[in-house]
Amino acid sequence: MHGMKVAPSGVTARRDTMTTSTSLSAAKSGSALMAILFVTVLGASSVFLTGLAQSQTLHDAAHDVRHTTGFPCH
Amino acid sequence: MLKHMLTGALFAGVLAGLFAALLQYFLVQPLIVLSERYESGELVHFAGVAGAEAAHDHDHDHDAADAAAATDATAEPAAEGSEAHSHHHDEASGETPPLTRNMLTIGFLALVYVGYGLLLVAGFAVAAQFGIQVTARQGLLWGLAGFAAFQLAPAIGLAPELPGTPAADLTARQIWWVGTAIATAGGLALIGYGRSLIAVVAGAILLALPHVIGAPEPAAFGGVVPPELAASFAARALAVGLASWALLGWLAGRFWSQDEAST
Numbered sequence: 001m002h003g004m005k006v007a008p009s010g011v012t013a014r015r016d017t018m019t020t021s022t023s024l025s026a027a028k029s030g031s032a033l034m035a036i037l038f039v040t041v042l043g044a045s046s047v048f049l050t051g052l053a054q055s056q057t058l059h060d061a062a063h064d065v066r067h068t069t070g071f072p073c074h
Numbered sequence: 075m076l077k078h079m080l081t082g083a084l085f086a087g088v089l090a091g092l093f094a095a096l097l098q099y100f101l102v103q104p105l106i107v108l109s110e111r112y113e114s115g116e117l118v119h120f121a122g123v124a125g126a127e128a129a130h131d132h133d134h135d136h137d138a139a140d141a142a143a144a145t146d147a148t149a150e151p152a153a154e155g156s157e158a159h160s161h162h163h164d165e166a167s168g169e170t171p172p173l174t175r176n177m178l179t180i181g182f183l184a185l186v187y188v189g190y191g192l193l194l195v196a197g198f199a200v201a202a203q204f205g206i207q208v209t210a211r212q213g214l215l216w217g218l219a220g221f222a223a224f225q226l227a228p229a230i231g232l233a234p235e236l237p238g239t240p241a242a243d244l245t246a247r248q249i250w251w252v253g254t255a256i257a258t259a260g261g262l263a264l265i266g267y268g269r270s271l272i273a274v275v276a277g278a279i280l281l282a283l284p285h286v287i288g289a290p291e292p293a294a295f296g297g298v299v300p301p302e303l304a305a306s307f308a309a310r311a312l313a314v315g316l317a318s319w320a321l322l323g324w325l326a327g328r329f330w331s332q333d334e335a336s337t
Contacts, residue, residue, distance in 0.1 A: 032203060035076040039083070040196040046189025047224075050182050052248055063237075064175065065182040068094075068102050068311045070225045070234040072247035 075199070082329035083195040087188030090322035094187060095180040097314040103176070105307045106236065109299045113238030119300045187318065191326050194220060197263075198330045206267065213327015214320060219266070221319035223259040225312060227281075231289025234311035238298045242290035254284035 050062050051071035059066070059073070066073040111117045170178070194216055198208040208216065225234075228251045235241060257280045264277030297304065 029203065032075060032199065035079060036196050036199045036203075038076065039079045039192050039199070042080075043083070043189045043192025043196060046185050046192065050186035050189065052252070054244070060170070061178045062182040064098070064103065064106055064179045065186060067106060067234065067237065068098050068314060069183075069186060070229050070232070070311060070315065072232055072241070072244055072251050073235070074237070074241065074244065 078330075079192075079195045079199060082326060083191035084188055086194075086322055086325035086329055087191030088184050089325055090191065090318050091184030091187035092180070093321050094314055094318035095183045097317060098179065098183065099176065101310045102307065102314060103179070105303060105310065109236035109238055109303055109307070112299045112303075115298075119298055187322055190220060190224065190319070191322055194323060194326045195330060198326070201267070204267070207331070208327050209331045210324050210328035213330065214324040215266075216327065217319045217321070217323015218316075219259070219262045220323060221316050222262060223255050225315040225319070227258040227284065228254045229308070229312060230285055234308045236299050236304050236307050239304065240292045240294070240296050242292050246290040250284065250287075250289045254289075257281070257284050 049058060051066055051069060053059075063073070108117075112119060194213075197216065198213075201208055231254065232241070232247055232251060241247060261277040261280030264273045264280065268274050268277060
């Protein structure tokens with residue numbers, strides 16, 4: 001995804017990637033990528049802790065939420 | 075940018091989580107609590123007792139006839155299912171005081187919706203890298219797509235289940251669940267934002283793939299909970315998810331577009 005975005009020949013890239021990406025400086029898109037990765041990991045961790053972690057304590061505490069939000073439980 | 079992403083996801087997630095908790099308290103929690111009375115054996119399906127209230131409506135002859143029929147009808151599946159069942163039993167949560175239990179539910183609903191919100195906002199940021207500006211209206215669509223990815227599509231193979239429902243191996247189900255959520259989200263993104271026919275076709279294949287593979291299934295059916303209760307629970311769990319995800323997406327899109335405008 002990153003490679004596609006900063007492709008040097010942005011103007012000749014396929015139509016679906018030819019957007020405002022060419023106007024982004026490399027530094028800005030670099031920090032944006034780090035922010036996106038960080039937020040994704042944080043979000044996935046919250047979902048994992050609530051819905052998927054097989055710890056007995058977490059399971060018991062989040063039990064009703066796991067059932068209602070459709071996570072595999074028990 | 076990071077601060078905007080975090081605050082937007084946090085506000086949207088907490089509000090959507092509280093909304094989900096409110097709906098869960100009135101629509102879903104009573105069904106979970108009732109199902110646990112079947113799971114513990116306090117109530118028995120087919121014994122002519124549908125619930126505490128219904129028991130009063132039955133006359134004696136009727137009860138006796140039902141009970142007689144029940145011994146025949148349930149003896150076989152109960153024996154089959156009992157092995158798979160014993161470890162499903164959840165003593166701990168049954169003994170938690172209701173207030174503590176509901177507080178935990180509120181807390182974890184807020185946590186999981188903040189998690190969903192963070193994933194949504196990360197998606198908004200990826201879209202922004204491609205020049206796509208997500209507004210409240212588009213956020214609503216993203217929220218509906220999130221519902222499809224995290225609840226509706228996994229529910230096709232693994233229906234939302236009440237306590238006391240037999241199911242296949244947990245790890246196998248979790249792997250299928252995660253794979254289905256990722257494939258559905260990717261498929262919808264390709265269909266929604268792909269500009270070529272190939273992208274749309276690839277998206278459709280991604281949507282169908284988890285269900286072609288199929289979810290892990292239990293070896294035998296042997297649920298102790300009445301099917302009416304289980305059906306009502308599944309429908310309401312999905313409805314609560316739909317409403318909460320719609321609110322989450324709309325709020326997240328709204329905060330996101332405000333953030334973008336102010337920077």
